[in-house]
Amino acid sequence: MIGPVRACCGRPRDRPEETGGGVKRSPFLRPGHLRPHGRPDRVAAHVGRYATVLALAILAGGMNVAPAEASFFSRLFGREEPEPVPDAQPYTLDFKVTDADLEKTLQAASNLYSERDRPPPGTTGLLARARGDYGRLLAALYREGRYGGTITILVDGRPPDSIPIDATLPDPAPVTVTVDPGPLFTFGKVRIEGAPQTVDPREEEANLDLSDLEIEPGAPARSGRILSAEQRVVTVWRQRGHPKAEIASREVVADHRTNTVDVTIVAEPGPEAPIGAVTVTGTRRMVPEFVVRQTGLKPGEPYDPDTLDKAKKRLLKLQVFSSVSIQEAEFLDELGRLPVNFALAERKRRVFGAGASYSTVDGATVETYWMHRNLFGRAESLRLEAEVSRLGSQSYDQLGYRVGATFVKPGIFDPDTDLNVSAEAKQDTLESYQERSARGEIALAHQFSDALTGKAGIAVERSRFDDAFGISNYLLVSLPAQLTFDSRNDKLNPTKGINAAIAAEPFHDLRSDATAILLDATAASYLSIDADDRFVLAGRIGLGTIAGADLREVPADRRFYLGGGGSIRGYAYRNVGPRIGDEVTGGLSYWEASLELRARVTNTIGIVPFVDAGASFEDAIPDFGEKTFVGAGIGLRYHTPIGPIRVDVARALTPQEGDPNFALYIGLGQAF
Known part of the structure; x- marks a missing residue:
């Protein structure tokens, strides 16, 4: 909040007097010096893979939850039962505001109102809560440009300052709060001394347009606008190389005859310093x-x-x-x-973990990992991981295995370039194919900006696939590369920004002497329809091709399959694509698109109607005249502090053999 202001030409009632009856009028004194403290730190949250298991447990219901666990889930979803207070002093509250437009704002500022269901400890606690509300309500009035307001707080019909701390109050004690906000003040004369002058228009970030400060004459004299103007002045000076810039003084004078506020701000840029x-x-x-x-x-x-x-x-x-x-x-x-x-x-150098998940289709999966964050003192990291999937299959041949190791050396050439070395061996059994492979890769990753990253390297892979074409063996040498642009404001629940990626992988099979290149591009964008982000239109599109080789010459895991939660919802996983008989072979090209309307019904509940469409083709050039596969459905979102829990129900509009009547998807975060 801004400090108090000095009254000009005010009548005696406008001075910082406290009158009887628990009435306190707005004080108008010369404010103290305010020093900006810079911009707040950004906080990034990282969510583990198996948060879906948590979502399933929460949605399942019918569970016996211990008190400690209940408290955890209450905090997770923003509700927590109040703990009993010893010697509590209950009270009833009558909260009156003469201006209905400010009622909710003042209620939010009042502890008496927001904590009315949590009785304070004894008479002392209630009186302290009531006295503290004077300053909180006064600050709220200043923020709204109301400098002539009147605040009346009575406990058991008496001003809090007149009640002894050992007094016995009724149970419950009647408390009344009455606020007359007074007239809206506007800015009168505004003067900023030492403000940086506009410079090269190409340097927009370091320019200052005083009309953008929102303290021009005639504008509502909200205290926050004065603070914002000061912070903007200091920020521009700092961006111009003056690290010791500060606000040397501020004078705010309220004139109650004209309901205006005159402001004089003096900035001291200090020396320019590298x-x-x-x-x-x-x-x-x-x-x-x-x-x-x-x-x-x-x-x-x-x-x-x-x-x-x-x-x-x-x-x-x-x-x-x-x-x-x-x-x-x-x-x-x-x-x-x-x-x-x-x-x-x-942080601790070593960390390990484990996870598990279960699907009625794929059975159970368990995985574990171990990681060292700082091997040799220069943030070199080593991560070892292992996974077993499809537990519960009828034979060991259908189990999935994966082991891998990743070594990262940061700052290999410069602070923004890392060296990545990885190796992986796996066996996987899907409806479309069975895979056994081993892969090694060396790559460089570079951070071009906060939003733009790139990665390129060389990989060697030996694999064996059993699919619709029979058993095929490959020995690939490839040059995978990817460029990613991600400007989303929230990774789990974006309301604006773009998330796009372009991947290219030229590869050569040393066994068949076949050479091809895989190109894949995806992009998602988000448009908020209203100012409060309660309605967000989200769209995604993807396009890919593999040129230079026949379908059989391309390993099955490189081909394009559609269908499933990350693609066309409503269809079975990887069940959309060219076929030989009843078996899906995957294609050499594809396109897909998704459209969602993310609407919040309440602060925690949202609904999301969506439609997905796409197709995979046998040739490297998509044939948009062929059949398009469309899935549609509706989703439910439960918004929590860690992100929205997603439940989508979808149906294939043009189902094929193997597709379900409907599909259910549960996860953490939006679909894309």
Whole structure:
């Protein structure tokens, strides 16, 4: 909140007086100095693969839940039963606001209102809650541009300050809150001294257009707008290389005769200073010199808070640190540069885990992994994992196995380039084919920006497939590459942004001497229809081709199959594609598209009608004149703090042999 303001030409009732009857009027005093504290840290949440198991357990119902578990699930879904308070003092509340438009805003600011179902401990607790509401309600009035309001709070018909802390109150005690917000004040004279002037129009981020500050004369004089204007002025100066920019003074004067507020803000940019020495603290097993290098900062380069923020993200991306804090020096060094320190906290080096899932179609799956996050002191990671699937199959030949190892060396050439080395062996049995394969890959991954990443490498794979063409053996050498752009505002529940990827994999089979290239492109976009993001239109499209080889010369796992939860919902998994008899062979090209309308009925419940369509083709060039397979359905979303739980029911509109009457999909997060 902003500090109090000084009254101009006000009558005696406008001074910071407290009157009888529990009435307190808005104080108008000269505010103290406000110093911006920079932009908040971004927090990324990572959700494990088997969150669906949690969703199933929650939706199943009929379970005996221990008290501790009940508390966990209550917190998970935003509800928690109040714990009993010793010597509680219940009370009834009559909350009155003379302006109906501000009633909900003031109720949200009041602890007496929001905690009315949680009685405080004794008379002392109730009186403290009532006294505290004066400041909270006053701040809420300031935020709404109401500087002449009146707040009356009575406990058992008396002002809280007149009641002894050891007094005995009725059970329950009657409490009344009456708020007269007073008139809406508007900005009068607005003056900003020391504001940065507009510079090169190409440098939009470092420009300042005072008309965008929303404190022009005649605008509602909400206190938040003054704070935002100050923060914007300081931010622009900092982005122009002035790390010690601050607001030197602020004067806010309210005139009750005209219901206007005059504002004078004085900014002090301080000297322009480049980045000085970069240091780190808190390293135990990490090599400090490597950590400094990974920040990408170099002494003498221009100061920019965005550059520091990017350095912090680089360190967090190493997955070695549980926290990274940027500490700018209080004073410039003898060269006029700003020393910067990164305070770090290292995570445990070793971690292991296990998971399990079950499907009535595929049986049970169990997996485990072990990971070392910092092998040699430079954030080198090694992950070993194993998985057994289709447990419950009638024969061991139908079981699925997978073992793999991945080694990552960050900062191989520069802070944004990593070396990835991986190896994997697996056996998998699907309706379309049975696979046995071993694969090794060496790749470089580069972070071009927050949204754009790329990866390219070389892979060798030996495989054996038993499919509609019989038994085939392959020995492939390939050059897989992928470029990904992801600007979604939320990975599990996006309301805006784009998620697109382009993949290319030229490969050569040393056994058959066949050469081909696989190209695959997907894109999803999100459009919020209303300002509150309660209605979001989401669309996805995919297109792919394999050129240069016949269908049989391409390994079965490279061909394009459609159908299932990640494709055309309503059809059986991988049951859409070219066929030989009753067996799906997969195709050399495909297209697919999805459209969803994500609508929130309440704050936690949403419904999602959707339609999916697509086709897979035997030739490398899609034939859009062929049959299109369409699936449609409706979904239910239960929004939780960790993301929406998704339940989709879909039906194939043009079913084929092997497709179910309807399909049910449960997961965490939106479908795409």
